[in-house]
Amino acid sequence: MGAGKIIAYIVAAILIFFGVLFIWGAFSPQGEVGWILIGAISAGIGLVLIYFASRKSAAPSGDANNVTLKIDLPGNVSLDTMKCKSCGGTLSSENIHMVAGAPVVTCPYCKTTYQLTEDPKW
Ligand SMILES: [Zn+2]
Structure with missing residues (x-):
């Protein structure tokens, strides 16, 4: 690195x-x-x-981290380490809602809403 x-x-x-x-x-x-x-x-x-x-x-929570997050996301998702794609803020399960069968994250810090690429397990 x-x-x-x-x-x-x-x-x-x-x-x-x-x-x-x-x-x-x-x-x-x-x-x-x-x-x-x-x-x-x-x-x-x-x-x-x-x-x-x-x-x-x-800025360690910049573009480089977003790429790693995207690759690591499918499969086991640890909510402790989940971070907002746009501001890097820590997300919890309360920020994730199921919309039309797909998990959608709404960031409490920057109000960005985006869909998770794969259904995380919890
Ligand atoms: Zn955010």
Whole structure:
């Protein structure tokens, strides 16, 4: 889990390093104006990588968790660990209602209503 973030930071550092080198080189006697653009793009990608890598750690209940929840949901569903797909709030059995034979979750925190993919056992 942390390895991907470390790789993202290393790649970002390399991109920014070469980006700065290109911009710097553009001002040297044998430099070309186009290098500024290449350097800016390279450094820009690096900054975007850092932004996404740091955002992931800041919000652990973000997109990554929603994907895991969706995969884990069919079969045994532990209500203790059930979380709202949109705000990450903890849900209880009182937030789940049967609508037309399908379990529908209504989040008490953000008022989002959505259907569970499979009938949980309880
Ligand atoms: Zn919610």
